[in-house]
Amino acid sequence: MLHRRSYGDNGLLLEVFTHETGRLSAVAKGVHRRSRGGAKSGLLQPFTPLLITLAGNSDLKQLRQIESAGANLRLDREAMISALYVNELLVRLLPKFDPQPQLFADYGSSLQDMKAGGNEPVLRRFEWRLLEALGYQPNLSCDVLGESLLGHRRYALDPTRGLVGVDDTETDNSGFTGNTLIRVIDALENHSEFDREALACAKYISRRALKVQLGDKPLRSRELARAFLSGSTRVPAARADGLNPR
Missing domain, CATH: 2.40.50.140 (Nucleic acid-binding proteins)
Known part of the structure; x- marks a missing residue:
């Protein structure tokens, strides 16, 4: 449920x-x-x-x-908020009556992994599988021109087109290097360990890609997560009926 x-x-x-x-x-x-x-x-x-x-x-x-x-499945507060986020994504994005047996299996294994700890890598991998199931998984193996990624060059994600090389004259340090993106692909597809930069890059990619599908309506579970991380004493108990997607 x-x-x-x-x-x-x-x-x-x-x-x-x-x-x-x-x-x-x-x-x-x-x-x-x-x-x-x-x-x-x-x-x-x-x-x-x-x-x-x-x-x-x-x-x-x-x-x-x-x-x-x-x-x-008894989850601690942090894992519960992560699991409610996954549930909200499924309610918001999955079309009805569209069988997704592999995603269903990924959902079950992700909940078990959340219980064991290490929520953020679990979330990034589930978001990646969800994007694949929806048909909106971005191609991280090459840029929008079909050219192989250069290890030292920085790239940004255009959700509707793919990876775009960042102009070398830009000074805001935007995007991620080709080397980082290669490590992200390995971590997402082969379950190799994320390093800090690769994990940040994976989050950037999933948020950019999912925002197109979610639109401007905020996710209630993210509000819970922000309150939890801020140490707020007013974080509500995480319940199945506490994240009304209406």
Whole structure:
């Protein structure tokens, strides 16, 4: 389950990511009643693997049956915020009823890696896989002219075109060198270790590429992350229904 919010008196409106169907919306009725269906609410928690049965011919499905397929993944606050960011990306960007079995597997393994620590490299690799699934993964192997990257030259990313060489006369130190980009590709594709500059470059690339798809509407999970990093005492508890993408 990627997201949930109240629906009517005793229901929940769910955003779900499934192996067979991809992302979809479903209504779970009566989940707040203690006598009937109350157990459903306990299962409909973030980062809990589920087996579900859906019904209905419309785009909005009805949740008929639900079973636990494993233990709830308990994440610390930092990992939880990262995981909610991933969930929000999927809700905002994945088209409905588009099966993405590889991305589904990447999602599950990313959550496990977040639990183990090292959230930022995990996020950069998942963003890269998401861009690939959406068909918007930038080509980092050459520049917009099709020429191989030069190790010493700096490049900036134009999300709609690709890597563009930065004019040597520019003094704002923009972009990243070809050598750094080569290390980024190796870390993203082959899971080699990120160094600090390569990690910063990977973040720059994913943010530039994703912004085109996300538009100007801010991500709620980034607000949580900024509050957490600033040490704010007003950081809300990270919950599945706390990042309403409306």
